[in-house]
Amino acid sequence: MNYLVYVLFSFAAAFALTVLLLPLLKKLKAGQYILSYVKEHAAKGGTPTMGGLAFIAAIIISSLLFCGAGNNKINLTLAITGGFAVVGFIDDFLKIRHKENEGLKPYQKILFQIAIATVAAVYCYLNGITAVNIPLFRGLGYDIGWGIIPLVIFVFIATVNCVNLTDGLDGLAGGTSVAYLAFMGAMLALSGDRLSTVSFCAVGALFAFLLFNVNRACVFMGDTGSLALGGLISCVSVFSGNVLYIPVLGIMFVISGISVILQVIYYKRTRKRIFLMAPIHHHFQMKGYSESKISFAYFSVTCLVGIICLIFL
Numbered sequence: 001m002n003y004l005v006y007v008l009f010s011f012a013a014a015f016a017l018t019v020l021l022l023p024l025l026k027k028l029k030a031g032q033y034i035l036s037y038v039k040e041h042a043a044k045g046g047t048p049t050m051g052g053l054a055f056i057a058a059i060i061i062s063s064l065l066f067c068g069a070g071n072n073k074i075n076l077t078l079a080i081t082g083g084f085a086v087v088g089f090i091d092d093f094l095k096i097r098h099k100e101n102e103g104l105k106p107y108q109k110i111l112f113q114i115a116i117a118t119v120a121a122v123y124c125y126l127n128g129i130t131a132v133n134i135p136l137f138r139g140l141g142y143d144i145g146w147g148i149i150p151l152v153i154f155v156f157i158a159t160v161n162c163v164n165l166t167d168g169l170d171g172l173a174g175g176t177s178v179a180y181l182a183f184m185g186a187m188l189a190l191s192g193d194r195l196s197t198v199s200f201c202a203v204g205a206l207f208a209f210l211l212f213n214v215n216r217a218c219v220f221m222g223d224t225g226s227l228a229l230g231g232l233i234s235c236v237s238v239f240s241g242n243v244l245y246i247p248v249l250g251i252m253f254v255i256s257g258i259s260v261i262l263q264v265i266y267y268k269r270t271r272k273r274i275f276l277m278a279p280i281h282h283h284f285q286m287k288g289y290s291e292s293k294i295s296f297a298y299f300s301v302t303c304l305v306g307i308i309c310l311i312f313l
Helices: 002-028 039-044 050-068 072-098 108-128 143-164 170-190 195-213 223-237 241-247 253-271 280-287 291-311
Strands: 131-133 141-143
Touching: 002 050, 002 253, 002 291, 050 072, 050 195, 050 223, 050 241, 072 108, 072 195, 072 223, 108 143, 108 223, 131 241, 143 223, 143 241, 143 253, 170 195, 170 223, 170 241, 170 291, 195 223, 195 280, 223 241, 241 291, 253 280, 253 291, 280 291
Parallel strands: none
Antiparallel strands: 131 141
16 A cells, blocks of 8 residues: 555656646757657657656655655665766756757766766675575575676666667657566565665656656656666666566666667678667667557566566566
């Protein structure tokens, strides 16, 4: 019953904050710059972005309200989520200011991400969060000691960027994240981990944001939201010992990232493309599938994998 309260409260908070934020974004002309080669998105130019500010604020407020300020793991989770949101905000701000689709330089983003990920990795090592659960094998896990440091840094960078790459269609990243966090929250609740509260607060906040973000979106989450979501997903998974569940439960995020890597490598070697466009959700879009169908497919696959994970938990 408590978890329903968490979801409903964060839903109300995110809804209210989004309603308040939208007029401000429009007044500031904080519109998304659309790449010219994505023809299907031409009509979306100027849609307000940085909407992630609303649901990230709702997640932080709700989590602190229901968990208090005495849990270091939860406090760090919210701080890291906020840290990635700041990086995303700077990136979005520069894009709007320069009226182009490039904000921070790639190396600048990576340096920020490594710095934040290193904080998380060192925290894990110093606090004995070095055991990793093996997905689909009940009760099986291994303590990898200091190896947790490079693993966590890699996982954070990979997850944050894969979630960011998935944010390319209306409701895609938000819907997939809702499914991931709902099932991860259920797993954490069954194990008694307080991070479940943060997960369910995120579910409620994202559901509210999706009311404004599903096709046709009236606001985008921007890098502000997608980088923060990647950080949040990484935190609740890593800090609970479920780091290896990210490529399983987050399979659709992984597919987005891998499709880009394969496309780039293959194109550089052959000057040909594997997909019509990468990430792969754009390939499906160019094949004629609607944004709604693609987003629902991503959500459904994540839910299916989540059910399997719960069965074998």
